Amino acid sequence: xxxxxxxxxxxxxxxxxxxxxxxxxxxxxxxxxxxxxxxxxxxxxxxxxxxxxxxxxxxxxxxxxxxxxxxxxxxxxxxxxxxxxxxxxxxxxxxxxxxxxxxxxxxxxxxxxxxxxxxxxxxxxxxxxxxxxxxxxxxxxxxxxxxxxxxxxxxxxxxxxxxxxxxxxxxxxxxxxxxx
Amino acid sequence: xxxxxxxxxxxxxxxxxxxxxxxxxxxxxxxxxxxxxxxxxxxxxxxxxxxxxxxxxxxxxxxxxxxxxxxxxxxxxxxxxxxxxxxxxxxxxxxxxxxxxxxxxxxxxxxxxxxxxxxxxxxxxxxxxxxxxxxxxxxxxxxxxxxxxxxxxxxxxxxxxxxx
Numbered sequence: 001x002x003x004x005x006x007x008x009x010x011x012x013x014x015x016x017x018x019x020x021x022x023x024x025x026x027x028x029x030x031x032x033x034x035x036x037x038x039x040x041x042x043x044x045x046x047x048x049x050x051x052x053x054x055x056x057x058x059x060x061x062x063x064x065x066x067x068x069x070x071x072x073x074x075x076x077x078x079x080x081x082x083x084x085x086x087x088x089x090x091x092x093x094x095x096x097x098x099x100x101x102x103x104x105x106x107x108x109x110x111x112x113x114x115x116x117x118x119x120x121x122x123x124x125x126x127x128x129x130x131x132x133x134x135x136x137x138x139x140x141x142x143x144x145x146x147x148x149x150x151x152x153x154x155x156x157x158x159x160x161x162x163x164x165x166x167x168x169x170x171x172x173x174x175x176x177x178x179x180x
Numbered sequence: 181x182x183x184x185x186x187x188x189x190x191x192x193x194x195x196x197x198x199x200x201x202x203x204x205x206x207x208x209x210x211x212x213x214x215x216x217x218x219x220x221x222x223x224x225x226x227x228x229x230x231x232x233x234x235x236x237x238x239x240x241x242x243x244x245x246x247x248x249x250x251x252x253x254x255x256x257x258x259x260x261x262x263x264x265x266x267x268x269x270x271x272x273x274x275x276x277x278x279x280x281x282x283x284x285x286x287x288x289x290x291x292x293x294x295x296x297x298x299x300x301x302x303x304x305x306x307x308x309x310x311x312x313x314x315x316x317x318x319x320x321x322x323x324x325x326x327x328x329x330x331x332x333x334x335x336x337x338x339x340x341x342x343x344x
Contacts, residue, residue: 046340050333053216057332061221074246078238086234168214175210179203 015120022114025107034107045105052101056171059094062087063133063167067160070147081144088137095130118180122173129166132159187270200268211261218254220328222247229313230321236311241304278341282334289327296320 025031038045066087068074075083106113113119136159139146147156181189190196199205226247228234235243266273273279300316307313313321 042340046333046337050336053213053332053336054220054329056213057217057220057224060217061224064217064221065225077242171213171217172210175213176206179206 014115015117016115018114018120019111022110022112025110025114031107031110034104038104038108048101048104052098052105055094055097055101059091059098060167060171062090062094063129063163066091067164070156070160072157079144080148081140084136084140085144088133088140091133095126113177116177116180118173118177122170122177125166125170125173129163129170132163132166135159136163183274184271187274190267191270191272193267196267196270199264205265205268208261208265212258212265215254215258215261216332218250219258220254220332222250222254223324223328227321227325230317231325232312232318240308240313240317273338276338276341278334278337282331282338285327285330285334289324289331292320292323292327296324 065074066084069076069078069080069083106119136147143149146152191200199208225235226240226244229236229238229240229243296317300314300320303314307317312318
């Protein structure tokens, strides 16, 4: 992800590849509109963050139930295919709300976010987790028992564990944006 | 000693100050987020079932039993991480209206759950597998969801009413 440099006074590596993107975003009318909206209202920011947390809960809970079921740790009494058909739309819907509510915060201060290692890493993790979810869903759409067919056990379990770690990592990075 | 004086005394102890000014604070916040996901996720699964919206083909008793360990584990983790964040600025928190509202909503969520278990749960064998539970159960589920969403919102509002 681009070249790295040492931050003055610290030994933390900084990802700089996305700094120009942040600067460009800051000059767009969309960013100006976001800043104006957040400045003019005292409740828009906390409301936006509340929706972000509720969507985060929905995404992580729906993904966790499905992936823990794939790992064989919960809900073994229910068939996987129908469970996935119920949970995956929730995961995607929640992701859409997360991107929307998150965009408002990023557009408010694009320079700050695109300069933050934690934010860039977070987005990378979200992208990987979303890509896995797409693979997972295409399997289920082809065949409800796709991930339970002989020979796919390791791919299913490995993917489920990786996805849980990716989403968890995104949450951790998200929380640390404010501190790093 | 008033509540505010007590809070002030707690927040001035050296260990409370250690938490407030170090990497421990974001770590506690992160733990709090994961705990919140477990509590709210598990509660919402049961609440939506009680309302009759989702998992309609699953036994209410069975679903509740599966959700319970996640609810309590998450709740204990949320209370411990929340309490440790609280002590560093205890005085600010107890006088913060959003924090007070959050505690009130948690108490209401608790009362709602207690009432549900004392009264409505007694008849659960009669509607355990029914896709649409009785009105009292649906109301309890809807109230629970509303209270917990309120807890999240009030929690988020704390940071915006600081020093208000």
